[in-house]
Amino acid sequence: MKKNRSSNNKNQAIWLYVDLPLLPISAVITNMLTPPEEKPIAIVSLEKNAQRIVCCNQLAEHWGIEKSLSLSTALAICPELIIFSRNQQQEKQLLQQLALIAYRFSPEVLLDNQSLWLELSGCEQLFCGYKNLLKKLHQQFLLLSITANTGVGETPLAAKLLCGDMFHQNLPDYNHMQNDLMSTTLAKLPSTKKQQQHFKQLGWSTLGDLFNLPHSVISKRFTSELIDTLQLLKGQKPYTLERFKPTTEFYDDIQNPQGIYSKESLLFPMKTLLQRFCHYLMARQCLCNLLTWRFEPLIGEHQSMTIKLSDSQHSWSSLLQLSRLQLERIELPRSIEKISLFCDQFSEMPGNNFDLFGNQLKKSENTSTLIDKLNARLGIKALSRVTTEAEHFPELASTISSVTKKVSSQHQLSVTQQPLWLLSKPAPIKYYNQTLHWQKPLTIISGPERLCSNWWQSEQQRDYYLASDDQGARYWIYRESTNRQWFLHGFFA
Secondary structure (H helix, E strand, O other), X not given: OOOOHHHOOOOOOOXXXXXXXXXXXXXXXXXXXXXXXXOXXXXXXEEOOEEEEEEEOHHHHHOOOOOOOEHHHHHHHOOOOEEEEOOHHHHHHHHXXXXXXXXXXXXXXXXXXXXXXXXXXXXXXXXXXXXXXXXXXHHHHHHOOOOOEEEEEXXXXXXXXXXXXXXXXXOOOHHHHHHHHHOOEHHHOOOOHHHHHHHHHHOOOEHHHHHOOOHXXXXXXXXXHHHHHHHXXXXXXXXXXXXXXXXXXXXXXXXXXXXXXXXXXXXXXXXXXXXXXXXXXXXXXXXXXXXXXXXXXXXXXXXXXXXXXXXXXXXXXXXXXXXXXXXXXXXXXXXXXXXXXXXXXXXXXXXXXXXXOOOHHHHHHHHHHHHHHHHHXXXXXXXEEEEEOOOOOHHHHEEEEEOOOOOOOOOOOOOOOOOOEEEEEEEEEEEEOOEEEEOXXXXXXXXXXXXXXXXXXXXXXXXXEEEEOOOOOEEEEXXXXXXXXXXXXXXXX
């Protein structure tokens, strides 16, 4: 009976192998301010005391450049060839960035030297179908100008053997995938040269020729290494590669040996770092509260810059705008060789809320954006806000604090009328001839409202009243219960 992808067992694994043939080139070019375009490019590495080609782009291949060629031979073939030394540290960083992107599409990501795997089973409903998942994943790679080829299989090794020279747009059905696997040449199977020669002597050319033999025959004829490989291919043995997991802290940097001499030139590498950072936030499903930039010169002391946010953020464009504003206020070294970005303060990403009566969420976001911009331009200490505290007495119930301080909304405020402006210190009110006097005679309109505080130490009680004078001005007054003294605490507008 024909078996298609939709009729497969729900627990059946679907592995997507992503090959990155130009990873060494991409790792070098990604951090460049002005990367070369439409030029033959090759990456060289020292092998056996000679510089040899380890990777080249398509334009270089058209000239006849290929792997393992010596540098002198390659330059003789193509004098226009642009040469870069291999940087394995940058390759590792780029692979980690791509793994972060992949982690948004699959909870299980495996890493190899120049490739990665995604386990896709169970992700179909989240992305409204595998076709949509593959499309979105491919778009993310294209945004970073990353060349990627894919293969699909029921095991990681099967997906790797089925990798072609394109990015899959759809998942193949089960029969098509099995037929392709059986017709795969044995030369792709991980094995020794001696083992490959043995295959040729037996007249075998495809995996199907090998799979047609009974297991007992294979175990007698071949080594234990080949048996292990076949078990990996059939899923009888787990693939023991590194499982990717995002770190709890973010750190990334970009180095420019030629030096960066202006603040405007810093914006491009800062944008690149922030985009990588936002991929990290999306992968971890969190928001950032504070960022730290570090600018290091070749010689001399570094300069740091901290972006403290009034509300959590995950937009690279907003973070870049705030960084740019704050960058204007600091003095930088004359030439900057290394830019780094660090963050270890995160908050959970809230769910989407829908406001039935107006767009209050958007107003809150606009307020936070304005506060962050003012902080970036004027400094964190330049702004402050009034916050409420869990106190009963009015002069203690509100304090001045930093705008970046998280405000609790759990304090219950008094339901009675209170003036907006209070005196810094309550003013005594005279009481004689059974009348209250503060510059003018006062008449009580309403009250009292009793407030108590510090009952566990020395209990204090106040009775608050609303009073007015003969011209209608309103006053907020109170009487101390202990000494029966009257005080003016605030004015109503």
